[in-house]
Amino acid sequence: MRVLFISHEDADFGAPKAMFELILNLKNNYDVEPIVLLHSDDNIKKLCDKVEIENYVVGHRNCISKKNRSIKGYIHFCLKKIVYNLSRIIALHRIKKNIDMKSIDIIHTNVSIIDLGIDLHKIYGIPNILHLREPGTIINEYKFCRKRYIELINKNCICNIAISNAIKEQWIENGIRESNIKVIYDGVNIPKMPITKFRYTDKKVHIVMCGSISKQKGQHQLIEAVRLLPINYKNLLKIHFIGKGDKKYINKIKSNIVSYKLNDIFIFEGYKKNISEILPYFDIGVSCSKFEPFGRVTVEYMLAKLCVIASNTGASPEIIDDNQNGFLYRYNNYKDLAQKIRYVIDNKNLKINIGNLARKKVIDNFSMDIHSRNIYRLYERILNEGVYNETRI
Known part of the structure; x- marks a missing residue:
């Protein structure tokens, strides 16, 4: 053929x-x-x-x-x-x-x-x-x-x-x-070797958001959600933006991070090719997109056993079974996103179980x-x- x-x-x-x-x-x-x-x-x-x-x-x-x-x-x-x-x-x-x-x-x-x-x-x-x-x-x-x-x-x-x-x-x-x-x-390709989770040495909760940095992808929603968290939760977080994108939008959200005094939390990593190799280091994967046609990044988070929090738009509700192998928040609702982040931080064992079930969902449906x-x-x-x-x- x-x-x-x-x-x-x-x-x-x-x-x-x-x-x-x-x-x-x-x-x-x-x-x-x-x-x-x-x-x-x-x-x-x-x-x-x-x-x-x-x-x-x-x-x-x-x-x-x-x-x-x-x-x-x-x-x-x-x-x-x-x-x-x-x-x-x-x-x-x-x-x-x-x-x-x-x-x-x-x-x-x-x-x-x-x-x-x-x-x-x-x-x-x-x-x-x-x-x-x-x-x-x-x-x-x-x-x-x-x-x-x-x-x-x-x-x-x-x-x-x-x-x-x-x-x-x-x-x-x-x-x-x-x-x-x-x-x-x-x-997505499923590695033959079992996934090995790694840990940063700082004992923080590391959140990752991959993909192009743009208003459509919604990095600003995560920033606004973190702004709403109590100080003791903020002190636990390190958030990594991986990707490149709209310079005007990047400058705007960087300015907001400074004005909200969140400089120590957010890290702009730039574009990385070996994303599947570094994802196991993170605890939570976030997607704030206005509309994901499929959500390849979401699937890659799940394959790496991350606890995923995604907006309830596009194909995300087809990929994530809410409260079973990930969490859905109401799109553009900063308070709801903040509550989901707080809930995952408070329930460490649940986060691990969610990650295991997320990987199984991908292997069974999206290989x-x-x-x-x-x-x-x-x-x-x-x-x-x-x-x-x-x-x-």
Whole structure:
């Protein structure tokens, strides 16, 4: 089975990483011969080259532009469309030149804002699968370089994979047929060796919050929650922000930390590659996101046996069973978040038990083996039946 994967142009983010791990698992464990289309000579290309996965840099672009009704915004969108259309022509030419498309069984586009798979389906008639990783609200938040984009998806994608029920519901609300969406949760690699918990020597309660630092991710909520804690609880805490992000937002929350006199509590660690190796040092993992389409970071916290506290938005309620293998707080409710932190600190044994149950939930439901098996079964079904309809399951 030859599968043509189409990657996103932002190779430093989670979607390309999830795609590569899936490709590698399918290549090693199933009769899948992957070919990868890349935007540029990026990190994913280096990984593909290292493990001898066939790949081509074709220079495709995403098909969206942030809405801006100003004259400057209109000019930006016009320039975006010109670049998009030129890159589209070049990409299709490079694909025709380098790949025997008659040998391709399935096209798998990794994100919803890349439409190259739609073009290839229209030209060659190959079944095209679209991975819905972004919230369906992007339909209203962005301008698309192609008109009637939802209609294009409905006509030219044999199946759409939603990475959570939360994502599925949003896309249905925005026009994708429910019968053409299948929920397949992302997966993470499970280390063969048992997890070993480590401890900082300062006997503090160490909280970690990973991911891009932005208003959407909500680091300010954690700062405001800590501000509400009594002084004896504040003295127990060390909180680590791991990641990079919006400089303006970072400067703002740093200023708030200083004005609240919390300098000794919060540490900005910057971006780190070896996140899975350092997570076992922490006690609590926090996610304050406005909407997590899946919540890979949350799953990685749980795999490392951290006690997770996450906002009750997006896919987090699908991943965390509240008060069983983690805790959910009411989004943007600083007091509720503070109470959850205080409760975990007060119940040390519960924190350990929660961490053990969290790891079991991930192993049983969100492993890469489970994810790749579900994807492969979908491929087989599409090739055997020639159509896909979720209501027929």
